[in-house]
Amino acid sequence: MTVTQQQVLDSLAKIKSPRGVALANANVLSAINATDGKVFFSINVDAAEARAWESVRAEAEAAVRAIPGVTTVMVALTAERKAGAAPPPPPPPPTPSRGAPGVQPVHAHKPPQGGQSPMARQSEIPGVAAVIAVASGKGGVGKSTTALNLALGLRDLGLKVGLLDADIYGPSVPRLTGLHDKPALNDERKMIPLRRFGLAIMSIGFLVEEETAMIWRGPMVMSAVTQMLRDVAWGTLDVLVVDMPPGTGDAQLTLAQNVPLKGAVIVSTPQDLSLIDARRGLAMFKKVNVPVLGIVENMSYFQCPHCGTKSDIFGHGGARHEAEKLGVPFLGEIPLHMAIRATSDAGTPVVDSEPDGPHAAIYRAVAGQVRDQLKGVIAAA
Numbered sequence: 001m002t003v004t005q006q007q008v009l010d011s012l013a014k015i016k017s018p019r020g021v022a023l024a025n026a027n028v029l030s031a032i033n034a035t036d037g038k039v040f041f042s043i044n045v046d047a048a049e050a051r052a053w054e055s056v057r058a059e060a061e062a063a064v065r066a067i068p069g070v071t072t073v074m075v076a077l078t079a080e081r082k083a084g085a086a087p088p089p090p091p092p093p094p095t096p097s098r099g100a101p102g103v104q105p106v107h108a109h110k111p112p113q114g115g116q117s118p119m120a121r122q123s124e125i126p127g128v129a130a131v132i133a134v135a136s137g138k139g140g141v142g143k144s145t146t147a148l149n150l151a152l153g154l155r156d157l158g159l160k161v162g163l164l165d166a167d168i169y170g171p172s173v174p175r176l177t178g179l180h181d182k183p184a185l186n187d188e189r190k191m192i193p194l195r196r197f198g199l200a201i202m203s204i205g206f207l208v209e210e211e212t213a214m215i216w217r218g219p220m221v222m223s224a225v226t227q228m229l230r231d232v233a234w235g236t237l238d239v240l241v242v243d244m245p246p247g248t249g250d251a252q253l254t255l256a257q258n259v260p261l262k263g264a265v266i267v268s269t270p271q272d273l274s275l276i277d278a279r280r281g282l283a284m285f286k287k288v289n290v291p292v293l294g295i296v297e298n299m300s301y302f303q304c305p306h307c308g309t310k311s312d313i314f315g316h317g318g319a320r321h322e323a324e325k326l327g328v329p330f331l332g333e334i335p336l337h338m339a340i341r342a343t344s345d346a347g348t349p350v351v352d353s354e355p356d357g358p359h360a361a362i363y364r365a366v367a368g369q370v371r372d373q374l375k376g377v378i379a380a381a
């Protein structure tokens with residue numbers, strides 16, 4: 001059954017806004033995406049008003065969900081602080097076991113000023129011992145491939161692992177895992193992550209079309225990611241690996257300071273330009289006091305699929321040198337190899353499909369170092 005934008009607007013007609021006018025007339029709605037029964041839109045308000053709008057967001061979500069044919073709804077509340085305005089108070093802690101899913105208001109897309117701790121907005125995700133980010137200074141360096149294979153390496157070490165694809169600008173986890181289903185809701189109206197390879201997996205790509213995701217602005221990104229972290233029934237996990245959006249702009253910084261990260265892994269290729277980007281990534285995590293677990297050099301050297309000969313076509317070793325210079329761990333070198341590309345693109349990641357091969361061993365070695373650094377946190381949980 002097709003759901004139209006007009007049906008969505010009609011369903012919102014009776015909802016009053018804190019501004020005294022109907023929600024549909026309050027000039028706060030983004031474009032409405034309604035595709036294949038999946039509806040997504042955001043309510044954009046000023047940060048100072050955000051708290052008052054949370055109940056409106058929940059009402060809107062419930063109203064849309066009641067439309068016949070709607071299978072998934074995500075209404076995000078995005079709040080932008082006006083330039084020069086005082087930072088708003090931190091949001092209340094989330095109440096995960098109550099009723100319909102909700103998005104914690106996102107207060108700003110600028111880093112906090114005036115001494116407010118960036119960590120003030122964070123709270124743990126119940127049941128999840130450690131959330132770690134996999135980040136890169138730019139796209140196309142193999143961040144998502146590394147995130148998935150790292151998650152699988154951690155799985156092979158006996159840990160319970162989840163993967164959240166927060167790369168809203170180009171979610172690739174559906175392609176890398178071959179998963180395209182829509183997540184169902186549980187009794188508490190939380191999304192149930194999809195499962196494959198023994199991982200709990202969630203991606204914005206399961207909810208919206210790729211083109212839709214591309215045009216999201218920073219605050220919308222944050223709101224959607226917050227919802228995917230908190231309104232998903234992750235269950236008990238030792239590690240939740242977050243595949244971050246590439247880059248080190250405002251959206252990434254906000255994400256890094258809003259998600260309760262226990263550490264970050266930076267993926268870089270050996271080329272200089274990529275290393276400059278990686279350096280920015282390091283600086284970003286440092287700024288928000290997230291420990292850098294280390295740097296992975298991806299496409300480190302070319303390994304001939306026929307004869308196995310190694311060629312340093314990119315001037316291999318740059319990331320190791322950079323890691324030493326910056327005093328962060330160097331986690332490993334992953335070759336540029338057809339098998340990694342082919343398995344990624346076929347939705348059968350190499351650690352799972354060729355567990356006894358040399359590439360799986362490299363990813364597991366990276367995972368081992370990450371696990372060792374998180375041991376205290378996992379044991380404490």
Ligand code: ADP
Nearest residue numbers: 139140141142143144145335336337340341344
């Ligand atoms: P990003 O998340 O940084 O944009 P992806 O993980 O989507 O990058 O990888 C981009 C492309 O490079 C994909 O086609 C992927 O299969 C390929 N790729 C990633 N790492 C490797 C590697 N080590 N060897 C060969 N191909 C790789």
